[in-house]
Amino acid sequence: MEFVQNFPFFSILLSLFSGPLCSVIGGKAARRVNLAVITVVGAMSAAVLSFTICSGEAYVYLMGHFPAPWGNEIRVGVLEALMALFFCVVMFLSMVGGSLERALEIEAEKENLYYVMVNLLLSSLLALIYTNDLFTAYVFVEINTISACGLIMIRQNGRTIEAATRYMIMSLLGSGLLLLGICFLYDLTGHLLMSNIKEQVQILHGTGDYHIPLLVTVSLMSVGIAIKSALYPFHAWLPDAYGYSTLSSAAILSSLVSKGYIFLLVKIFYRVIGFDIVRDSKIVNILFAFGVVGMIMGSVSAIKEGNIRRMIAYSSVAQIGYIYMGFGIGTTAGVIASLYHILSHAATKSLLFVAASGITDASGDSTSFFDLTGAGYRNKLAGVAFTVGSLSMVGFPMFSGFISKLLFAQAAVDSAYYKMLPALIALALSTILNAVYFMKTVIRIYTPVDREEVQRRGFRKVTFVDQKAKSAALVCFIVLNMALGLCSEPVVRLLREGLSLFA
Amino acid sequence: MDAWILLPVILPVLAGVILLLSLAFEKRKNGREQPDREPDEARLRSLHRYVIAVLAVSGVLALAVSFSGEHSVTLFELLKGIPVYFHVDDISRLFAAAISVVWLAVAFYSFVYMKHEGKEQRFYGFYLIVYGVLMALSFSGNLVTMYLFYEVTTLTSMPLVLHNGSREAIMAALKYLFYSMCGAYLGLFGIFFLYKYCDTLTFTAGGTLNLELAQGNVTILLIAVFGMLVGFGAKAGMLPLHAWLPAAHPVAPSPASAVLSGVIAKAGVLAIIRVVFYVVGPDFLRGTWVQTAWMTLTLLTVFMGSMMAFREPVFKKRLAYSTVSQVSYILFGLSVLSPVGMTGALLHVVFHMVIKCALFLTAGIFIFQCGETRVEQFRGIGKQMPKTFWCYTFASLALIGIPPASGFISKWYLAQGALEAGVGVFGIVGPAVLLVSALLTAGYLLPITTSGFFPGGIVKHGKAEEHGTGAAVDRNEQKDDGKAANLEPPLAMLLPLAVLAALAILLGLFPNPLIGFAGKIAASVM
């Protein structure tokens, strides 16, 4: 066994224990620890990724000395490593980009607590990505929920607490269903390790026994995770949570937390149940329907929204709809499109949140739509970044959104009639709706106002030098986004390889 | 190459353009000076000389072209296989000659008349251009060339209508323009189809339709041809696109009305002749619903035009309706698709051109001398301008068709043509309608003569200058003025009128060369 194969375990452990560590040190130190942990984890993930690419196969890592079916396992493949690396990158950039806001919005003595939560979140995400054990997954889902809740409510105002409460309630509903599903599966198969469950499920499927319980199980878990990842119509908590929490929380929540759950769902589909069984159980059709409705309704709500942060949050609802639609198409191509969209959306949405904060900085910290007029001139970089993010959302060529749109459409074309047309039309409509609210905003921030008005309102100009961290993060985000848009092929290839290793 | 046959086209057009350009240039030189100022006498005289010289030379040239044998010239290819092509044949001769004569006569008349309208230079500029374009139209050797000059005729003659610049004039001019355009585009619609189904668009007596190609597409071809008939009929004032005529004539200066209704309306007739007899071929249409519909339309127009004229109190409008009716005589003659009918139609083209011009010229004299436009104002006017009024009477008689005046001959041929063409019930209905219409014509023209000569009381008319243009004469106040003023117009106005009126009678007395010529044409196409 090579040393690098220990890295996944190390990274989970490192982030898990750095959490408690942060609670006993000061805010600044905690911040450094946090960034260092993310960096180290990212580096380790990169190493693991290169290792798995070279070896070309996934490996299983025993936790402790009990082999399957008793012990706990970690499973590492290309896809897992890629996700881990990507999540680290986005999280790092989000943390850097939101540092200014954290200093302002979080009480100084509580700052270290924030990093506790972030580290725990990271560890839970990593665990969700790597684990080969369903019950471990459940535990980390809960840890994820709790730390996310902490991220939301660290900024103390009524909205965030209310949002956190709503988030908790919805999450608990979801995890309750998930847990029940896991129990059912355990009951049916007698295993908790994913690979073992899959063998049993295949046998069950082959004999045709317990057909209905299996179906119920799949639906319980799908619906549970769908609720947790804010699929329309379970999105009520989302706009408040993303709209009022501190910047880095919003960016991380929108781009990572829900994606972690979705990744878990992919694992359940491929590694636990087997995708052909999922496809045959009409559950994908339900996901498809909700996905399509979500794509449209999320955008419609976003159009009606007058607050830029909430608007971006609603856009997340639509994007999650895309992802579920990809699953719902029920082909591997669809899942790859969804996975790509996880990456693309993570890169874009956090970019948008950070850019939006840059814009609001230049507009007297108002998130109201009307105050943003001309902000693109007052904060040039944020304006450009927001434009890039918007174009990516609209699916403009050269940006990451275009590629995911392309993949979705290609997947849709190859699917059955009754899915192809709704999917394609929904894609087109959703593009238009995205264009409506994002480009409306872009035009607004580039509509100049007269100088007196700016002075009267006390809007300040924000330059690159004023906000070095945020600007650097923005530049990195833009590069990341365009890299995904321009050099998508290796990424898609990795996704495809990784997914084939799953099965 | 007989490129010189284009001289009668190019010369007047160039001369007209020069007039217009010098007008613009002069305006520029004079800066803000009132653009509508009255030109002085000397200038006017030289202008008149210039116009008459150009017209005379090009008229002579046109006649020379017409009667020196067959000529043709291909200018260049407008589109692949569609050259701008001129060819002089008998129809061209007939039209070119008649137009030249009338145009010259009306030009003389307008020298005096236009004094009270102003902006002479602009008027003459367009007047010359339209002449050139009409020559080109007559000499056109294929359908597209003809269409080209047909459109240009419309465009260049429009300024003649709106000459006085009043709101009504502009509206009427636009109406004229759009009706003509509408017609032209209907015509173009047909041309597209004929291009596809004809061997060539070059005018060939008897038609060039390729019946093999047309096999199976007869319906759309018939629709296309019907569209062309209606379309080109617009300029000839045929139903349903006739409404521009009564609007345009009253507001245009009288010389313009004269040529509009005498000559330009015939451009539509020419176009229809070319389409029916030289491209489509009469045999294709004979017995189809198109012929039936065409005949119905023309007869309706004949009757309706006369009725409207009968009810119309404004003299020029009355004449306009009369044109509507009379030109449809021609079209009816064509529509029966028989040699005799066509002979009658061609005769009527010439006769009506002469007569209607004469009538409009008298209308102009009434306006110019007395400022009177309405029929009931003309009571007793014959006593003050007997020569003018006699001319009017002769022209009227000719139009009604009382032997031996010219109108009789053409109508005779028209009726005969209808009777022997074998067009069923139209063979009876047609002549009947023509007869009724002739009666109506008498009804709307002759009362003016009678009341003009025999007012049944003393009515005196004043000079237009004395009481303002268009104002009614207050007859009671002038009752005791003793001898009524002599309102006879100047010789320059009277002479052209007299010539035209005389022609109207003389052509009726010695019609044989013309009949022979027309008969030859008709025989060649059928």
Add this chain to the structure above:
Amino acid sequence: MNFANLANNYEEAVAMLLFVIGFSNLLLQKNLIRKIIGLNIMDTAVYLFLALKGYIAGRKAPIVVDGVQSVKAYVNPIPSGLVLTGIVVSVSVSALMLALTIRLYRRYHTLDLDEITTRLKKEGL
């Protein structure tokens, strides 16, 4: 449907019934405290289910006191372990929820989430 199995597996049925009760409480109750109670009922139902599955009648817990007997003598310890883990999770979650509830109550003096939302809207935040 064969309801005969229902009587045999009445424990599972009870667990499911409890789950539904808990779930609907969590979803539908307005009062936050009641929601939390619902949450606990729901979790308990799942643990009951797990515990039921983990117990085989007549066997012992795998606590070796008097020498190892055959494997058949013991039940699998994992389900019980899972229940314990689950209880820890649910306790911590409940604690967090309660903490949040206290925060909200201090701020708005009500436990009704909808009313809090309307208040928030009035605050214009």
Add this chain to the structure above:
Amino acid sequence: MNEAILAVVILLPILGGVLVPLLPFKNRTQMMVYTEGLVLLNSALALAMLFHRPEGSFVLFRFTSDLTLSFHVDGMGTVFAAIVSLLWPLCVLYAFEYMEHEKHEKIFFMFYVITFGVTLGIALAEDVVTMYCFYEMLTLVTLPLIMHTLTREAVLASRTYLYYSLGGAAFAFIGVIFILIYGKTPNFTPGGVLDLAAVGDRVNILLLIYVLCFMGFSVKAAMWPFSSWLPQAGVAPTPVTALLHAVAVVKAGAFAVMRVTYFSFGPDFVRGTWAQHVVMALAIFTIVYGCSRAVKETHIKRRLAWSTVSNLSYILFGAAIMTPLGLVGALSHMVAHAVMKICSFLCAGAVICKTGREYVHQLDGFGRKMPKVFAAFTVAGLALMGVPGLCGFVSKWQLVRAAVESRDPLAYIGVAALMISALLTAIYMLTIVVRAFFPRKDFDYDTIRDVKDPGWKMLLPFAIFVIAIVAIGLHSRPLIQGLESIAAQLP
């Protein structure tokens, strides 16, 4: 010849344009010289390239192994690229005089020049993805040009434009995907690339997609029911309306439609199906609709914009006939409309820029004061009406010939629509001409004393366009032969 020049002519204006606001120009003249020089150089390069067409293609960038940004010149691309390259320098020249009094000149010229490159990108795109990318980009780079005046109207108009264009592109995108999947190659191939074996029983779906794609791309060509953005966009400065909204942008839409019809889906696949009838009916309706709106409109630029709506549908109608002749008709109208509409727009712009009058009823007597401008306008108007001897007639003739040859009853109706449209064109163009040249009797010229012809920078384009209108009208043979040779490549 090296294929790299394909990329050069596209990238040069894009990069050069970006430099416009960055370079330290001392005065306006320097900027003028730079911009005009850049555009002229690029046009010269492009034309030189079109004369010696490089055989191969140039791959600028690979998204994935089968998705590339690649360029290639073929006949159709040549036509569009030539139109664009010939018109751009003239319009830039015109814009210098026009923009004298407007703010943010540098930004304006930056985008104006960038648009040149992007439009060439559409013309020279080798495959459907490249075209789609540049099509989207075109939307984006022209947006600031519409917004330029930054009035409320302009912002609203630009928003409408954006929504319509992106929305259209979204639907067109579906078509692009289908071509990628069911086509043998994404490259444009005369006669289409559909792999009929792969299509199998999905013919109807594919036809539906074709209709969506047609409608999507024709949003930029302002086909009903997506036409209202074009008149609204008339708030932009006239060089933009003239060049972009009469030529570059809208023709890009029509061009894209022709590309997907003749080079991707393939005319044989669509001809005679319900899909053809749907798109043709839409085009025919738009022909009449645009003209009727133009007649009702009194704002001079908006009137011309509606006229553009109608004329673009001539092109779409030609494309929808789906025979080689139809392509000839569509392309010839593309050329002809480019010259005549740009000419009339520039005239309108000259009037607006020099006198501030924007409505038709304010133009009384202008013909005498601005004789050169209105002479040009008259010629352009007559050409639009389709008077023989001017270029409009040539293209209309080709279109109708194709319609008549196709023996499709709907195409016959289309011919009738063309005629109705010609009449309406006469109405909306000639009322302006008549008003300008023949004012009312009591018209007082002192009220328009300040009106006079613009300077040479504006007049030179007019002169060239008028000459072009007449030249094409009188000597259309080479043009039509060229277009026929393009169409001859279709199987």
